[in-house]
Amino acid sequence: MTRYELLGLVIGWLLTIFIALLAAKIIVKVWRDEINLEYLISDSEGYASLSRFQFLVFTFVVAMSLFYLIVIKTPPDYPLVPNQILALLGISGGSYVLSKGIQTGATSADTATDETNEKKTTTTTKAGTDKTE
Amino acid sequence: MNTLFTVMRYEMFFVILALALIVAYRLLTGRIKTTGLLQDKITHEFSPGRLQMLIATTLVAIYLVVEVLETQKFPQLPQEFLMALGGSHVLYLGGKSYGVLARKLELAATRIAGRTNR
Numbered sequence: 001m002t003r004y005e006l007l008g009l010v011i012g013w014l015l016t017i018f019i020a021l022l023a024a025k026i027i028v029k030v031w032r033d034e035i036n037l038e039y040l041i042s043d044s045e046g047y048a049s050l051s052r053f054q055f056l057v058f059t060f061v062v063a064m065s066l067f068y069l070i071v072i073k074t075p076p077d078y079p080l081v082p083n084q085i086l087a088l089l090g091i092s093g094g095s096y097v098l099s100k101g102i103q104t105g106a107t108s109a110d111t112a113t114d115e116t117n118e119k120k121t122t123t124t125t126k127a128g129t130d131k132t133e
Numbered sequence: 134m135n136t137l138f139t140v141m142r143y144e145m146f147f148v149i150l151a152l153a154l155i156v157a158y159r160l161l162t163g164r165i166k167t168t169g170l171l172q173d174k175i176t177h178e179f180s181p182g183r184l185q186m187l188i189a190t191t192l193v194a195i196y197l198v199v200e201v202l203e204t205q206k207f208p209q210l211p212q213e214f215l216m217a218l219g220g221s222h223v224l225y226l227g228g229k230s231y232g233v234l235a236r237k238l239e240l241a242a243t244r245i246a247g248r249t250n251r
Contacts, residue, residue: 012134012137012141013137016137016141016144019144020144023144023148027148027151027152030152030155031155037155037156037159037164037165038164038165038166039166040156040165041165041167041170042166043174045174046166046168047168047169047172048166048167048168048169048170049170050170050171050183050186050187050225053170053187053190054186054190057190057191057194058190058193058194060149060156061194061197061198062197063149064198065198065201065207067145067146067149068201068202069201069205071142071145072205076138079206079207080206080207081207082207082208082210084214084215085197085207085208087210088193088210088218091215094222095222095225095226098226099226099229102229102230102233103174103229105233105237
């Protein structure tokens with residue numbers, strides 16, 4: 001074994017141990033609810049978001065498929081990812097971003113409605129007080 | 134080197150599997166909120182657009198997994214497939230935009246009516 005092969009092996013083990021510890025820590029924290037997943041697919045109002053759910057499903061499906069395709073080869077090799085798969089993730093991600101934009105638009109409309117109603121109430125109350133005086 | 138590869142394989146396998154199982158378990162037991170997944174956010178009624186997108190998502194995910202297991206490579210998804218999925222998203226986003234637009238128009242109409250009354 002050459003010096004460089006030994007270096008590669010040491011770096012490989014260090015990375016493997018580091019990632020294992022990191023992943024174990026995350027999984028334990030998730031399991032103990034120290035990392036709260038309750039609102040994983042929810043929007044800011046607490047309702048479940050379909051675009052977030054879709055993003056979650058595609059992420060797991062593509063991650064698992066990628067892992068499977070890497071490990072079935074000896075030696076392990078990174079597979080070719082066709083443009084269609086990237087387009088699939090792109091459509092999902094793009095939809096999520098657009099949906100978020102629309103949601104923000106809706107929220108600002110709601111805020112504007114609340115402000116208008118508040119102004120109306122204040123004006124009515126003021127008018128009432130003036131009449132009494 | 135072979136030992137390292139084996140350890141890496143098992144490590145990644147357990148990480149992905151553990152995360153997937155935790156998320157799936159919590160989704161099924163309701164500890165991850167799914168309230169309103171198929172409801173329109175504005176009207177709070179059942180939304181067929183959301184249902185069709187959920188079905189499209191599930192079908193594409195199943196197709197992808199089956200193809201990967203059968204051919205042992207990432208599938209070349211047919212163009213029509215992507216277009217159908219894109220169409221599904223357009224329908225969903227279109228419905229959502231329509232809801233928001235209708236709400237904004239309603240707000241504008243209320244304001245105009247208020248000014249006219251004054």
